[in-house]
Amino acid sequence: MLKSKSFLVYLAVVLAQVFWAMTFIWYRQFFLLYGPYPVTLVLFRLVFSSILLVAVTLLLGKLERIKPGDLKFFVILAFFEPFVYFMGEAYGMTMLSSTVASVIISTIPLIAPIGAYFFHQERLTWVNFAGIILSILGVLLVLVSKDLTLVASPLGIGLMFMAVMATIGYGVVIKRLTKSYNIFTITTYQNSIGSLFFIPLFFSLEFDHFMAVPFTFDEFLLAMLMTIFASTLAFLLFGYAIKHLGINKASIFNNAIPVITAIVAFFVLGEMLTPIQLLGMGVVIGGVLLSQLNREHLRKAHSMVKVGYNYARVRKS
Numbered sequence: 001m002l003k004s005k006s007f008l009v010y011l012a013v014v015l016a017q018v019f020w021a022m023t024f025i026w027y028r029q030f031f032l033l034y035g036p037y038p039v040t041l042v043l044f045r046l047v048f049s050s051i052l053l054v055a056v057t058l059l060l061g062k063l064e065r066i067k068p069g070d071l072k073f074f075v076i077l078a079f080f081e082p083f084v085y086f087m088g089e090a091y092g093m094t095m096l097s098s099t100v101a102s103v104i105i106s107t108i109p110l111i112a113p114i115g116a117y118f119f120h121q122e123r124l125t126w127v128n129f130a131g132i133i134l135s136i137l138g139v140l141l142v143l144v145s146k147d148l149t150l151v152a153s154p155l156g157i158g159l160m161f162m163a164v165m166a167t168i169g170y171g172v173v174i175k176r177l178t179k180s181y182n183i184f185t186i187t188t189y190q191n192s193i194g195s196l197f198f199i200p201l202f203f204s205l206e207f208d209h210f211m212a213v214p215f216t217f218d219e220f221l222l223a224m225l226m227t228i229f230a231s232t233l234a235f236l237l238f239g240y241a242i243k244h245l246g247i248n249k250a251s252i253f254n255n256a257i258p259v260i261t262a263i264v265a266f267f268v269l270g271e272m273l274t275p276i277q278l279l280g281m282g283v284v285i286g287g288v289l290l291s292q293l294n295r296e297h298l299r300k301a302h303s304m305v306k307v308g309y310n311y312a313r314v315r316k317s
Contacts, residue, residue, distance in 0.1 A: 013241035013253045019234040021260035023226055024098035025268055030222045031094055034215070038090030039198055040206045044223045046082060046195035049231035053188040056236070062184035070180065073173055077186070078193035080169035086194075088163030095156025097271050102261035103142045103284055104160040107135055108167050109254060127290060135287030141280025151277075183239035191231065255285045 030041055057063035066074060093101055143152055150157070177186055202210075215223065241250045258281055265271040273281070 009241055009244045012237040013245065013250055014256075016234040016238040016241065017253050017256045018260060019229040019237075020254075021102065021257045022264065023230040024093070024102045024261045025264050026222050026226050026230075027090070027093040027101075028098050028265075028269055030219060030226075033222070034213070034219045035209070036094040037206045037209055038086075038094060039201045040210055041223055041226075042082070042086045042090050043195060043198040043202050045227045045231045046086075046191050046198065048224070048227045050188065050192040050195060052228065052232045053184070053191060056232075057184045057188050060184070062182055063188060064181055064185040066189065067180065070177070073177055074186075074189050074193055077170060077173040077177065078190045079197065080166045080173065082191060082194035083197040084166040085163045085170070086198075088159045088161070088166065092156045092159035092163065095153035096160060097152070098265040098269060099258065099262045099271050099273060099277075099281075100142060100152050101156075101160055102258040103281055104139060104157065104164065106255060106258045106284060107139060108164055131287045131290030133287070134290060135284045138280045138283030138285075138287055141283060142277045143280075144276075183242065184236070187235045187239070258284070 027041075031038075034041075054063065089101070089105065092104075096104075143150055143157060174186065238250065241253075262271075262273060262281065266273075
């Protein structure tokens with residue numbers, strides 16, 4: 001029974017990464033079919049995801065009432081993510097390849113320690129700092145060619161990093177909310193409130209296009225795939241994994257997202273990566289892993305090296 005449960009936990013976290021990785025593919029396919037109208041797509045995702053989440057959380061008895069005084073924190077949370085995050089990611093995806101975008105987004109775990117350091121006084125070790133620097137260098141390798149010129153739109157890169165930076169504010173607020181609410185409640189309310197931020201933009205920027213060019217079946221299918229798998233199931237599966245593995249262990253699996261995206265993008269979209277970009281991707285993932293090491297990890301590593309060294313000395317003597 002224990003092994004079966006452990007298998008389900010790891011299956012849940014792996015599936016969450018696959019669904020999030022596929023989002024970058026679905027973004028590209030949607031924009032190729034419908035055009036660069038990200039607000040329409042994001043609003044569609046959030047509205048239908050909110051409906052699904054409300055239904056699921058009510059069915060499971062997981063939806064909690066917002067306590068007096070906490071509504072402002074949910075509004076701030078929704079402003080950072082999904083609003084600012086999706087504005088950066090969705091508009092950035094109209095200018096970048098799926099793989100480049102996923103590599104930039106994969107640096108999000110690097111931002112968490114920085115936010116924790118400034119807002120929660122959590123210390124950064126020299127290993128964490130080294131991991132951050134290493135990943136930044138890896139991103140640069142992905143974004144430049146042999147002659148050190150950018151291979152992607154500077155505006156698109158900036159927008160994608162805007163999405164990454166939005167996670168600082170998101171992380172600060174969600175840490176407060178997780179003390180009082182479960183992940184199902186937080187995700188449901190953040191998506192529901194977040195959709196309200198996009199409604200004015202939709203009517204002012206893209207409503208005319210939506211009325212003139214409504215979704216075809218293929219576009220509707222892609223939007224629903226992102227809604228069901230990326231905006232709903234992935235969050236629920238990842239929340240389940242966090243409950244059993246903890247946030248640090250579960251977050252390590254996020255490093256697989258750019259790898260999965262690159263593989264699928266190669267076969268589905270025909271996107272190619274140069275050897276330098278492949279090296280950069282590896283450096284980014286290695287740096288992210290390094291940045292997640294805490295003092296306990298370092299103590300264990302030091303102990304293992306010491307044991308190995310002593311064992312070698314005994315064998316030699």
